[in-house]
Amino acid sequence: MPFDYAPAPESRSIVDIKPSYGLFIDGEFTDARSSTSFKTISPSSEEVLADISDAGPSDVDIAVTAARKAYTRTWRRLAPAERGKFLYRIARIIQERARELAVLESLDNGKPIRESRDVDVPTAAAHFFYYAGWADKLDYAGLGRAPRPLGVAGQVIPWNFPLLMLAWKIAPALATGNTVVLKPAETTPLTALLFAEICQQADLPPGVVNIITGAGETGRALVEHPDVDKIAFTGSTEVGKAIARAIAGTRKRATLELGGKAANIVFDDAPIDQAVEGIVNGIFFNQGHVCCAGSRLLVQENVYDEVLESLRRRLATLRLGDPLDKNTDIGAINSAAQLARIRELSDVGEAEGAQRWSPPCELPEHGFWFPPTLFTGVSQSSRIAQEEIFGPVLSVLTFRTPDEAVQKANNTPYGLSAGVWTEKGSLILWMASKLRAGVVWANTFNRFDPASPFGGYKESGFGREGGRQGLAAYLRSDADA
Ligand code: NAD
Ligand code: MN
Secondary structure: OOOOOOOOEOOOOOOOOOOEEOEEEOOEEEOOOOOOEEEEEOOOOOOEEEEEEOOOHHHHHHHHHHHHHHHHHOHHHOOHHHHHHHHHHHHHHHHHOHHHHHHHHHHHHOOOHHHHHHHHHHHHHHHHHHHHHHOOOHHHOOOOOOOEEOOEEEEEOOOOOHHHHHHHHHHHHHHOOOEEEEEOOOOOOHHHHHHHHHHHHOOOOOOOEEEOOOOHHHHHHHHHOOOOOEEEEEOOHHHHHHHHHHHOOOOOEEEEEOOOOOEEEEOOOOOHHHHHHHHHHHHHHHHHOOOOOOOEEEEEHHHHHHHHHHHHHHHOOOOEOOOOEOOOOEOOOOOHHHHHHHHHHHHHHHHOOOEEEOOOOOOOOOOOOOOOEEEEOOOOOOHHHHOOOOOOEEEEEEEOOHHHHHHHHOOOOOOOEEEEEOOOHHHHHHHHHHOOOOEEEEOOOOOOOOOOOEOOOHHHEEOOEOOOHHHHOOEEOHHHO
């Protein structure tokens, strides 16, 4: 009999969650004008964590006004190296408060502490360090001499990587001299509100960062506010399209980071054990709540049996449960609504004739859970091969030749990422040139680095975040008029 793991829960005593939160505007927490509020819960237990303000249009207006004032009076005028110092300070405080941020993220989002501790929080700090370094070097970013900031950025982020998406948005905006109003997702506002405290701790000038909470209507009011110069959005393709329509014909600039349906392509010469780890990381990392998740596995036909057997064996060892347990691999699904969507699409997969498989897996009684799931015998036209499930569900297809792999991989309305597994360098380069995807990983998957640009083709959106390219989204050069 294999040894089982003893429970190893991370203590939650390090976090201090208040019963209710106001909005963070002009450097202070203030009560919202709107009197409505909503609860954020822990998706692993359904325990209510806090009462959150639901910002209305007048709150949005106050926040945008504060950001405008900070932009014109302080932030834009500050020496670039001084802006950089604030970003370094924020980065260091994120590191100092890493455990607190990780525990809070896992509580509010449901993701395993191992991931929030080892991926989300350190990568968030890395983004602030990276863009801090750019703050006084913008003349050398390839955007002409002395590129200028855009003004006030309205930023709307999703619930899958709450703190990390905040860092992706705020770090480049501040480094380039813009000020921001950011709205976190309604199910995961707590780390953004803790980040507001970090801004206070860093003595960031008031109004440079404003955090307003609320749901889609709050996001819409922010995006449509006439004094917002730039929109940065990450979320569903549906909302991305609505935003593009809402700002069409205005002077607003936008970057949209939307959905994906990435192919993870395994050739017969790939190191199978490594590829299986990459497949697991590709789709079961963060419960599959990842826009660039490797949700379509394409396996070369002659290694199909071998790959599937290894994969099933590996899935049987994944541990699902308490997000705060350091041994947990798969945490809770973020919300009841997302769980319903995953269930619905999985049922459609079965109804359309694919074979469904999950390892034996006991699901906790409370909270939102879905077992790691494989679908084999999936046809290209099936909805589970075309639509983003955004859950721990992998659709498996096969191919014979590199041409067929490319054709199947590109047969999607999306184009965010792809993975290629092979020993052959020339094949990697050939595949990378043919795949219509913003990021192509070779013999790895879901690897993020602040120096590397990230973004989509087609319905996955436009614009790049990260790297030198990520600066362009927040700057105006002389060529722009
Ligand atoms: P969503 O796009 O509705 O929400 C993302 C963010 O946008 C949230 O902060 C939300 O409050 C805000 N928002 C909603 N409507 C808005 C509007 N009209 N104007 C401005 N902001 C608005 O995503 P969701 O409903 O949470 O998830 C639905 C699906 O979207 C998921 O199943 C998944 O397929 C996809 N998704 C993708 C990503 C990604 O990273 N690409 C992230 C989350 C969800
Ligand atoms: Mn929550």
